[in-house]
Amino acid sequence: VVAPSFGGSAPLAVLLGGILLKQFHPRPWVWPRQLGTAASMLTMLMFVLVSSMAVQADWSAGITWAALVLIGVRLLAKVGSLLLTSAGSGMALKQAFWVGIAMVPMSSVALLLTSQFVAASHSVGAQVAAIALPTILITELLGAALVSIALARTGESVRPWRQSGSRTAADAEVRP
Numbered sequence: 001v002v003a004p005s006f007g008g009s010a011p012l013a014v015l016l017g018g019i020l021l022k023q024f025h026p027r028p029w030v031w032p033r034q035l036g037t038a039a040s041m042l043t044m045l046m047f048v049l050v051s052s053m054a055v056q057a058d059w060s061a062g063i064t065w066a067a068l069v070l071i072g073v074r075l076l077a078k079v080g081s082l083l084l085t086s087a088g089s090g091m092a093l094k095q096a097f098w099v100g101i102a103m104v105p106m107s108s109v110a111l112l113l114t115s116q117f118v119a120a121s122h123s124v125g126a127q128v129a130a131i132a133l134p135t136i137l138i139t140e141l142l143g144a145a146l147v148s149i150a151l152a153r154t155g156e157s158v159r160p161w162r163q164s165g166s167r168t169a170a171d172a173e174v175r176p
Contacts, residue, residue, distance in 0.1 A: 102150035105143025
């Protein structure tokens with residue numbers, strides 16, 4: 001409430017407050033089971049909000065290519081940095097690779113920062129938003145699939161496309 005009167009951003013102040021709260025209470029809080037439904041509804045609402053804002057961008061061939069290049073650079077940076085630093089972390093290279101893949105999707109914070117940048121600088125902000133909004137939309141759409149595949153490949157979740165009772169040809173082989 002106070003941040004806009006001082007020229008600040010209210011959503012960024014709330015984000016900063018959340019970061020500070022996490023620093024003071026590092027243990028995760030256990031939420032009641034009833035919040036599971038509310039959390040899933042908020043997740044879907046956030047997806048709709050991000051998608052509806054990002055789809056307003058002017059799509060052209062140049063902007064689409066710029067967005068895809070930006071996503072590729074982001075992918076290489078995330079995966080490369082995790083592969084380089086995985087030796088001291090205790091993660092296997094396979095896990096580091098798939099964690100990097102899971103980190104490619106952008107969050108709604110990117111949309112918030114883009115909107116704040118547009119408000120602060122109209123001329124440059126519009127150019128940044130022209131590339132950032134399609135990038136956010138593409139990573140938002142691919143994000144769920146990338147995270148699901150990464151979790152399944154690292155063995156952190158079950159593969160939803162494989163039935164627990166069904167066996168593949170490799171499983172059915174009798175090995176001596």
